[in-house]
Structure formats: structure tokens, C-alpha cells
Amino acid sequence: xxxxxxxxxxxxxxxxGGQDVALAITLDFHECYPTLSELEMRETEAEIFYEDAVDxxxxxxETRFRAGYSANRPKQLAQYGWLNEQNIDFGGVVTKECLSAxxxxxxxxxxxxSKLDFGVDxxxxxxxxxxxxxNINAAVGTAIKIHDKLNLxxxxxxxxxxxxxxTFFFMxxxxxxxxxxxxxxxxxxxxxxxxxxxxxxxxxxxxxxYSGKKVVTHNLAEIxxxxxxxxxxxxxxxxxxxxxILEQYRAKHGRTNKIGPDHPAIKAYINSIETEALKKxxxxxxxxxx
Numbered sequence: 001x002x003x004x005x006x007x008x009x010x011x012x013x014x015x016x017g018g019q020d021v022a023l024a025i026t027l028d029f030h031e032c033y034p035t036l037s038e039l040e041m042r043e044t045e046a047e048i049f050y051e052d053a054v055d056x057x058x059x060x061x062e063t064r065f066r067a068g069y070s071a072n073r074p075k076q077l078a079q080y081g082w083l084n085e086q087n088i089d090f091g092g093v094v095t096k097e098c099l100s101a102x103x104x105x106x107x108x109x110x111x112x113x114s115k116l117d118f119g120v121d122x123x124x125x126x127x128x129x130x131x132x133x134x135n136i137n138a139a140v141g142t143a144i145k146i147h148d149k150l151n152l153x154x155x156x157x158x159x160x161x162x163x164x165x166x167t168f169f170f171m172x173x174x175x176x177x178x179x180x181x182x183x184x185x186x187x188x189x190x191x192x193x194x195x196x197x198x199x200x201x202x203x204x205x206x207x208x209x210y211s212g213k214k215v216v217t218h219n220l221a222e223i224x225x226x227x228x229x230x231x232x233x234x235x236x237x238x239x240x241x242x243x244x245i246l247e248q249y250r251a252k253h254g255r256t257n258k259i260g261p262d263h264p265a266i267k268a269y270i271n272s273i274e275t276e277a278l279k280k281x282x283x284x285x286x287x288x289x290x
Contacts, residue, residue, distance in 0.1 A: 061112060062091035069093050074122030079113060082133075086140045088156070108144055112158040127162065131169045134192070138172075139164035142196045146220060149204040159224045162233045164199070170269040171195055171245065178268035186264055189249055198248055202241055234272040238282040242269075246286070260286055 059067075068076030080093055087106045089095050090113055095105035110116075116136070117126035127136060139161045147156060169177070171190045190198075206214040222240050246259040246266075261270060261283040273279045 061114075065091045065113065066093055073120075075118045075120055078118035078122040078124075079116070082116075082118075083110075086137060088140060088144065108147060108154050108156050110158050110161070111155050114158050115162060116158070127165060131165050132173070132177075135168040135172070136161065136165050138168045138192045138196055142199050145196070145200045146203050149200065150216065150220070152220070157224045159231075159233070160220070163223055163236050166234050166269070166272065167199075167237050167242065167245070168192060168195060170265050170272075173265075175264060178264065189259070189265055190245075195245070198245065199241065202244060232274050232278055234269060235275070235278040235282060237269075238273075238285045243286060243288075258286075 065076055065079065069080050079090075080097075083090055083094050083106075084097070089106045089109040092109075098105040115127040117128065119125040124133060140156075142164055143156050143160055146152070147154075172188045172192045172195055174188050175186045203216070203218050203220045205217045207217045209215050218241070223236055249255075249259060250257075259266060261267060266286070270279050270282050273282055
């Protein structure tokens with residue numbers, strides 16, 4: 001306990017009547033090594049700062065990510081490696097490293113790393129483990145291509161990545177990845193590249209309005225601009241682009257019968273919706289589209 005005497009500021013006078021104030025301060029001492037390089041000293045201080053940011057203070061996600069990366073924490077190093085491979089940034093860390101190496105930095109940044117986690121050992125965790133790295137990468141690539149074509153802002157909402165990830169998972173994986181009550185096995189409905197091409201076309205395709213001006217037919221904001229129960233990450237595809245994906249699949253393969261709620265992949269997709277009312281609505285959306 002460290003006792004600080006003689007502090008007279010309005011808030012202390014108001015709450016303590018001008019008496020001495022006792023503050024609990026954690027002091028972290030580390031060995032003094034004269035041979036440490038400047039980089040090693042920064043890593044040591046970053047580690048202490050990261051512990052403080054995570055364990056005691058409500059630091060924002062970007063600050064925690066930068067501190068963890070500077071401290072060489074496996075979790076943040078793995079996140080950085082993934083971001084760098086996908087040519088996308090968060091917290092300016094990838095940009096800083098690229099510029100220091102005279103490499104062109106990423107054009108886009110994620111708004112958050114929510115659910116895009118690695119464990120303290122640097123192994124895949126969160127949505128990486130649940131939906132697969134390849135599906136998250138496909139979602140990021142799709143978002144980047146759409147933003148490129150439409151010249152949209154440089155911050156890509158992480159919510160968009162989560163929604164697209166689920167679509168790639170349920171549309172491009174085979175039955176071994178799902179837990180549904182059904183007999184037999186089935187192959188994926190789409191190849192990842194084909195599905196990405198369709199989604200990019202769908203959200204960059206233009207039509208002429210009444211005055212002859214070309215406008216984007218489907219606004220990308222229709223996916224992420226939700227609130228309340230409508231924020232369910234699996235549900236959002238059902239009242240936007242998913243019926244069109246299934247319609248395109250039927251046309252591409254010359255099928256006369258629709259892909260409906262009873263198809264195992266669609267059934268698994270609907271089961272991943274958290275709210276019972278939205279599960280029913282999802283089935284209704286597919287029936288209406290058919």
C-alpha cells in the first residue's frame with residue numbers, strides 16, 4: 001500500500017474531506033539487464049502494460065491487440081499473422097510493419113477482432129475453430145472484393161465477415177461438418193470460388209433508376225444495419241441474399257425442385273439461428289422465394 005500525502009483537489013475534498021488518501025498501486029519490478037536491446041526492453045514493458053490493460057483496466061480492443069503484439073504474446077502474434085496473410089489490418093499494426101519493411105500496407109481494416117480469436121497458445125479458437133479458417137478467409141476476401149468494386153470505406157464491419165462466414169460454412173462444406181438429424185451424406189452445394197463470385201456480383205450489380213442513373217441493385221448495408229433480435233448472425237442471410245443463392249443454384253444445375261428448409265445443409269443453417277421465431281421466419285422466407 002502506498003500512502004500519498006497532501007493531495008488537495010476538488011474531488012478528493014468532496015469525497016474525503018481533505019484527509020490523506022490511500023491508493024492501491026501494483027508495482028512490477030523486473031531484473032535490470034544492461035545488455036538488453038531497445039527492442040527487448042520494449043517487449044518487457046509491453047508485457048507489463050498488456051497485463052494491466054487486460055487484468056485491471058478497460059482498455060479498448062485495438063490497444064490490447066497492439067500491446068499483446070508488442071509483448072510477443074502468442075495470441076496476438078497469431079492474429080497478426082492471419083491479418084497479414086489476408087492483407088487486412090486492425091489497429092494499424094500490419095500497416096506499421098509493412099511500412100517499416102517498405103511494403104505496401106493493406107487498404108482495408110477490420111472494425112473489430114470479435115470472435116476472431118486464437119488461444120493463449122496461439123492455436124485457432126472462437127469462430128476459427130467453429131467455422132474453419134478457409135471459410136473466414138473466403139468471407140474476408142469477398143468483403144474486400146465488394147469494397148474494391150464499390151469504392152467503399154476502408155473499415156470493413158466485422159459483422160459482415162461473421163455473416164458471410166456462416167454462409168460459406170453451410171453452403172460449401174459437406175455433411176461431415178454438420179450435426180443434423182438426417183440419414184445419408186451429401187456434398188457441398190457450392191464451391192467457395194463460385195459462391196464468392198456470385199456474392200460479389202450480387203452486391204455490385206447495378207441497374208438504372210428512373211432518371212437513367214446507374215445504382216447498385218442490392219445495398220451491402222442491408223446485411224449489417226440491424227438491431228435487436230434481428231442481429232442474429234445466421235438469420236441475416238435468410239431475408240437478404242440466401243434465397244437468391246439457392247435460386248441461382250437451382251438454375252445452374254437445371255433442377256426443377258427447390259432447395260428448401262428440409263435440405264440437410266439448410267436445416268443445419270436454420271438450426272444455428274438462436275431465436276425460435278426467426279427459425280420459423282427463415283423457413284417462411286425460403287417458401288416465399290420459391
